[in-house]
Amino acid sequence: MRLPTFRVPLGSPLQLLLLVCSFALVAYAGVRLLSGDWLGVVLWFVGAALLHDLVLLPLYSALDRALRAGTAARWTLYVRVPAVLSGLTLLVWCPLILGLSADRYRSATGLDPDVFLLRWLLITAVLFGGSALLLVLRLRRATKHRSPSVH
Amino acid sequence: MRDDPRLPTSSHFWRSPLRGTWFTAVLGLVLLGGISVLFVTGLVSYAAYNPDLSPVNDTTPDKGVLGFYLFDWPAGPSWLYRLSQGVHVTLGVVLVPVLLAKLWSVVPKLFTLPPARSVAHALERVSLLLLVGGALFQFVTGLLNIQLEYVFPGSFYPLHFYGAWVFIAAFVVHAALRAPTAVRAVRARRRDEAELEAPRPAPPTVSRRGALWLVGGGSLLLFVTTVGQSLGGPLRRTALLAPHGGADPGGGPNGFQINKTARYAGITAADTHPDAWRLVLTGPAGTVRLSRAELLRMPQHSSSLPIACVEGWSTADQWWRGVRLRDLAALAGYEGGPPDVLVESLQRHGAFRRAALRANQVSDPRSLLALYVNGEELSPDHGYPARIIVPAAPGVHNTKWVGRLTFGDL
Numbered sequence: 001m002r003l004p005t006f007r008v009p010l011g012s013p014l015q016l017l018l019l020v021c022s023f024a025l026v027a028y029a030g031v032r033l034l035s036g037d038w039l040g041v042v043l044w045f046v047g048a049a050l051l052h053d054l055v056l057l058p059l060y061s062a063l064d065r066a067l068r069a070g071t072a073a074r075w076t077l078y079v080r081v082p083a084v085l086s087g088l089t090l091l092v093w094c095p096l097i098l099g100l101s102a103d104r105y106r107s108a109t110g111l112d113p114d115v116f117l118l119r120w121l122l123i124t125a126v127l128f129g130g131s132a133l134l135l136v137l138r139l140r141r142a143t144k145h146r147s148p149s150v151h
Numbered sequence: 152m153r154d155d156p157r158l159p160t161s162s163h164f165w166r167s168p169l170r171g172t173w174f175t176a177v178l179g180l181v182l183l184g185g186i187s188v189l190f191v192t193g194l195v196s197y198a199a200y201n202p203d204l205s206p207v208n209d210t211t212p213d214k215g216v217l218g219f220y221l222f223d224w225p226a227g228p229s230w231l232y233r234l235s236q237g238v239h240v241t242l243g244v245v246l247v248p249v250l251l252a253k254l255w256s257v258v259p260k261l262f263t264l265p266p267a268r269s270v271a272h273a274l275e276r277v278s279l280l281l282l283v284g285g286a287l288f289q290f291v292t293g294l295l296n297i298q299l300e301y302v303f304p305g306s307f308y309p310l311h312f313y314g315a316w317v318f319i320a321a322f323v324v325h326a327a328l329r330a331p332t333a334v335r336a337v338r339a340r341r342r343d344e345a346e347l348e349a350p351r352p353a354p355p356t357v358s359r360r361g362a363l364w365l366v367g368g369g370s371l372l373l374f375v376t377t378v379g380q381s382l383g384g385p386l387r388r389t390a391l392l393a394p395h396g397g398a399d400p401g402g403g404p405n406g407f408q409i410n411k412t413a414r415y416a417g418i419t420a421a422d423t424h425p426d427a428w429r430l431v432l433t434g435p436a437g438t439v440r441l442s443r444a445e446l447l448r449m450p451q452h453s454s455s456l457p458i459a460c461v462e463g464w465s466t467a468d469q470w471w472r473g474v475r476l477r478d479l480a481a482l483a484g485y486e487g488g489p490p491d492v493l494v495e496s497l498q499r500h501g502a503f504r505r506a507a508l509r510a511n512q513v514s515d516p517r518s519l520l521a522l523y524v525n526g527e528e529l530s531p532d533h534g535y536p537a538r539i540i541v542p543a544a545p546g547v548h549n550t551k552w553v554g555r556l557t558f559g560d561l
Contacts, residue, residue: 011271015328019274022324026281029316032213032309040304045314048287049280052254053261068356076356081365088369089376092247093392095300104299108415109408110400110532119391123376 060087078135082127089120156351159262168352170256174359175347176333178253178366183326183333185246186286190319192239196461197312199224199232199545204491205507205561208548210308217316226515229468229542233459236545237381240463243293244377244393248369250286252362257347275328278321285318297462298394306502383457383467395464404525405533407466408458410546413531416498418552423497423536430520430537434483434490434558443536446522449474454517460546471540473521476513476556483558489513494539495555503547507561512541520553 010016034041067083068076095101097120102113156163202209203221211218225231267273292314296307303310357365379390390396399406421427425443432439453472459465480489492513498504512518518541522529529535534551541549 009269011269013271015271015275018324018327019271019278022278022320023274025320026317028215029217029313029320032211032215032217033313033317035213036306036309037304041310044291044304045284045288046280048291049284052283052287053258057255057258073354073356077361080357081368084365085369085372088248088251089372089392092244092294092373093298095295095298096392096394101298101300104301105394108299108411109395110412111395111397115397116392119397123391 075135078131082124082131085127086120086124089123093120159259160264162259162350164262165259165349166351166353167349168355169357169359169362170259171348171359172332172336172346174362175253175256176336177363178249178256179329179333180337181249182246182253183330185242185249186322189239189243189246190315190322192235192242193311193315194220195235196232196239196545198222199235199543200548201507201509204509205493207493207505208507210306210502211312214312217312223509223511225543226512226518227542229456229517230459231543232545233381233457233465236459236461236463237378237465240293240297241374241378241381243290245370245374247290247294247373248366250290252366254283259347278324281317282321282325285314285321288314289318380464383465393464394462395460400532401530404527405530407469407533408464409532410458410460411501411551413535413552416496416501416552418497418531420531423531423552425536428497428536428554430553431555432479432483432558433555434480434485436482436484439482443522446474446520446537449478451522452516452519454519454540454542456517456540456542458546458549465546470525471519471521472523472526473519473537473540475516476508476518476520476539476541477516479520479556480513480558483556485558490558491561493555493557493559493561494550494553495557496550497552497554503550506539506548506550508539508541508544508548512544513558515542517542520556 063083064080067079071079090097093116096105096113096116099113099117105111105113154161154163158164197218198221200208200210201224202211202214203218206212267276289311292303292307292311295301295303296311301307375389376391377393377396379386379388380393380395387396388398395408400409429440429442430446432441451472452475453470455468455470457465457468476492477489480492489510490513491510492508494506494508496504508518519539520537521534521540522537524533529538534553537553538551539549539553
């Protein structure tokens, strides 16, 4: 009787070749990337992926779920769009907006770091205000449309 | 393991009706184009520092073959670095919503079980960690650096350079494996791969097209609040959130944007006082020491050149006036063709207190040791008593508070 042989499924050979080739370059550059504070760099590299996938993404998904639960489907977009745009600008420019590097920024560039929070708040106000205005206009149109005999 | 819809490992956990091959493919193709431009402009910026000219220019001395493409950085057109680095930084900012949307669209695949169906599949998932980690690492280090928030573990230059190579290795494989599917999906709007689609989708609150418009709107908002810092002039005021947007730091001829102030660089009035300051020129003719008054008695030349920073911001052309670098080379003993030069600042610390310029940069008639800008003496923040200005060179190679020029082949 022959013993059953255990075979590891390899997958596409072309894919394997490409990946091995890629890992060779990763290793070459990676050794240099890790030549200083290797633990810090690994933490940043892996941490960035984990923080995004397990914190940021679930967080904004949960916020969106809460928004959908709390508003009628027709109105959801009027909150979602300004919230996304405002949140996005905060995410990209948070060091400036939150003043994390305010002292260095002021002494290096001679510019005032306090303007960013104000500007971001203004942009946020304009986004939400604009959205509210559109919503009001739409509601008024809908009211007129439904009861043209009122006037 | 049972298929529990409460766990992200189950396809039933993911309910959004937006996910699907077409949606991911559109975002993926935008990133394919955008990241290719980011990578090329990044390599161009690296070459602009002339790292192979002298160790003082080289923040990555062990780069090995990764510097294979390096070339002598040209001294023109004068807007070259302004354009390439403006594109690099502005595009990087603008692609953030596209990257986030793309990652969101494929997140169910992160949790797919079994972890590996084959050796190739296992390796691909490792490669995807490098892809996602690499993309986020590059975007985050870039965004932090332009906001002067130096919290990353090491010097920005090697981290962003080697990080780019690690990322691009994973990116190229991913593009090679996925781009054909993406192109097919976008061309035919076909859904031959249902793996990204929710089997039990929630009722839609927005269409896929609508969601793409939102991503595009996010990019547009970031673009209009950023690009002004690279355009300068009145448009700078439109860059409401960019580090060098809004108002200029001051009025008058010296009012344009500053990279590092004199105070930040530790330059004192005593350092630059006419009695104390001398420019030290070294070359075959020996060492020459020149006061500012003596420099002003040499032939004065003008050139209109911008300041363009690695952080992506730049100024419009400023009108500089001073002594040509090639005239100073002649004074140091190079009457024929000018050689390379090592420029040293009065700064006692800082990564760029020394910079090497190549012969083609020294010999360009627009390259000056500037003493005046826009008709006025340089201000302390712009490099008084004398600064370098060279066409198309990165901002930090236009050394301020110059103390010493050593001419010779480096």
